[in-house]
Amino acid sequence: MKKILVLTDLSDNAAHAAKTAMNLAAKLNCEVLLYHAMTSIPIVPNYAGGAFVTETVSIFAEESNEKLKLLADELQAGSTMGVQITIKNGEGGLGENVKELIRDNDIELIVMGAPAGGVWDHLLTGSETRAVIRNTDRPVLFIPAERDTKSLLRLVLATDYNETDLCALRYLSKWVADYHCLLDIVHIQVGDDAALWRPEQKQVFEIYLTGLNYAGICCHDLRGNDPLSRLNRFCEDKKVDVLAMVNYHNDFFSKLLGTSQTFKALHHLQLPILVFPANFCDETICPM
Structure with missing residues (x-):
């Protein structure tokens, strides 16, 4: 089944965008895939604390999953549309991760939340935003933080x-x-x-x-x-x-x-x- 990919940094702005994605998913008969890209942790070669780094990555992944589950539960609780939600996280930049997500999923549309500074600032200066646009062949919908998108x-x-x-x-x-x-x-x-x-x-x-x-x-x-x-x-x-x-x-x-x-x-x-x-x-x- 087709999916709307919601790229979230787990902020309030991203949660607002996810609510819009839920409404669109119901109208377009799609599922929602919530995705959070975790910040990469640089690993120094021959670093004696390698096990500690691995453990830290695991902690970040667990925390990311918990927050994604909470967001998914909130979205389901606030919707009567029966849209199915799946969650996924990954490490690294959004651009390359988006290419992989599109390859492995039937993505209809990508949704991102814009920061309080505004959508246009986000489009013109956001490096991750531009990376997503360069690495996808799917339309990308940017949602302003303070806009009613019902x-x-x-x-x-x-x-x-x-x-x-x-x-x-x-x-x-x-x-x-x-x-x-x-x-x-x-x-x-x-x-x-x-x-x-x-x-x-x-x-x-x-x-x-x-x-x-x-x-x-x-x-x-x-x-x-x-x-x-x-x-x-x-x-x-x-x-x-x-x-x-x-x-x-x-x-x-x-x-x-x-x-x-x-x-x-x-x-x-x-x-x-x-x-x-x-x-x-x-x-x-x-x-x-």
């Missing part, structure tokens, strides 16, 4: 009509079909991208949407000198629940958000962000 029914896909964006659109259209979300596709242009955009790219999207014939999906073009500020206003006016985008390459977030007051404007919204990795393919998750 309802995730109003979605926005920010796009430049890239081919990978069409994969993201096909994936999100299944959310629209399965639990009646509203999806706005918003075309934004950053810097010199306007000169590179071709109308036929948009036509591919329009043909796909015509075939769907879903009333809950609409397209918009945001143009002007500051399209990202307009995206901010659009999300605010529409009371958007989730902003989705594709990470085309390693510097995408810096390129998109690293200018003027736009970062501060989007930061203020504190929206959950759904990131599709550059190598995302919806057919990997949802075979046609």
